Amino acid sequence: MSTGLIALLDDVVGLAKLAAASLDDATAQATRASAKAAGVVIDDTAVTPRYVVGLAAERELPIIGKIALGSLKNKLVILLPGALLLSFIAPWVITPLLMLGGAYLCYEGAEKVWEAIHPHDNETHAAGGAPMARSAEELENQKVKGAVRTDLILSAEIMALALAEVTEASFWTRIFVLAVVGIGITAGVYGVVALIVKADDAGLALSRSHRPALRTLGCRIVRLMPGLLEGLGILGTAAMLWVGGGIIVHGLEAFGHTALGHAIHAATAAAAHALPALAGAIAWLVSAAAAGLFGLLLGAALIPLVRRVAEPVWQKVRGRAAG
Numbered sequence: 001m002s003t004g005l006i007a008l009l010d011d012v013v014g015l016a017k018l019a020a021a022s023l024d025d026a027t028a029q030a031t032r033a034s035a036k037a038a039g040v041v042i043d044d045t046a047v048t049p050r051y052v053v054g055l056a057a058e059r060e061l062p063i064i065g066k067i068a069l070g071s072l073k074n075k076l077v078i079l080l081p082g083a084l085l086l087s088f089i090a091p092w093v094i095t096p097l098l099m100l101g102g103a104y105l106c107y108e109g110a111e112k113v114w115e116a117i118h119p120h121d122n123e124t125h126a127a128g129g130a131p132m133a134r135s136a137e138e139l140e141n142q143k144v145k146g147a148v149r150t151d152l153i154l155s156a157e158i159m160a161l162a163l164a165e166v167t168e169a170s171f172w173t174r175i176f177v178l179a180v181v182g183i184g185i186t187a188g189v190y191g192v193v194a195l196i197v198k199a200d201d202a203g204l205a206l207s208r209s210h211r212p213a214l215r216t217l218g219c220r221i222v223r224l225m226p227g228l229l230e231g232l233g234i235l236g237t238a239a240m241l242w243v244g245g246g247i248i249v250h251g252l253e254a255f256g257h258t259a260l261g262h263a264i265h266a267a268t269a270a271a272a273h274a275l276p277a278l279a280g281a282i283a284w285l286v287s288a289a290a291a292g293l294f295g296l297l298l299g300a301a302l303i304p305l306v307r308r309v310a311e312p313v314w315q316k317v318r319g320r321a322a323g
Contacts, residue, residue, distance in 0.1 A: 070148035076182050094160060096251070099247060107302040203218045203221025
């Protein structure tokens with residue numbers, strides 16, 4: 001009896017060690033998958049604050065909360081089951097879908113660059129969008145819906161990138177990794193967004209302090225916030241382009257079209273060799289810049305196609321559905 005009990009306990013300990021090792025491995029895979037999606041996360045963080053611009057300060061955090069819940073629903077309720085299903089029934093679809101999402105990011109990034117050069121074009125383009133809100137509540141609902149729609153695209157890229165890292169893992173490991181990535185990135189992104197949009201309020205409160213040091217700090221925060229938000233917008237646009245361009249380049253390599261990828265790798269290696277002391281940083285900068293330039297060119301080519309073909313077709317489809 002004692003020998004059997006010891007053997008049972010030994011088996012339990014062995015299973016516990018195996019489970020712990022599997023959990024550690026899955027956690028490590030989730031960390032790597034999150035790192036792969038870093039560019040999209042930067043873009044998501046940079047894009048979201050604009051959805052609370054122009055709204056009452058007391059509604060900023062509730063709106064961010066609504067967007068965060070919508071983002072979590074996108075990732076866990078819609079995208080996670082869809083990604084798992086695709087990985088089993090049609091894994092070959094994942095790379096083309098990634099490339100499609102990458103093309104969308106390139107288009108969005110190039111459009112933002114175009115609108116920065118031609119601001120009047122933004123007004124014309126926006127005129128065909130959603131109808132003007134007639135109340136503060138309608139405006140809030142419009143902004144939340146718009147943010148959640150944008151998040152769906154970005155979340156799809158994040159989940160697809162995460163899935164691409166664990167295609168050989170077990171079913172439960174895939175679920176764990178995708179869930180951890182989805183929850184962790186959502187919490188991180190919208191936590192940072194909440195801090196960003198409330199920083200000016202915190203600075204304003206500090207500027208009214210009786211202590212000179214706190215008052216000075218508050219005034220500096222208030223002065224820095226417009227520049228920080230503008231910088232985030234620029235960083236978000238750059239992230240769209242380098243992530244989107246990089247996804248397309250890697251997708252082309254997966255389908256055997258390696259010329260562009262080899263050219264970027266050669267330029268990266270040459271730049272790193274020229275400055276060996278900063279080889280890692282230089283290699284990343286050159287690679288990101290090359291992917292971003294390709295993304296900008298591809299996105300610029302897509303702008304007339306989207307505006308003259310895709311958008312009119314979409315408007316007709318919506319009109320027929322409404323009718």
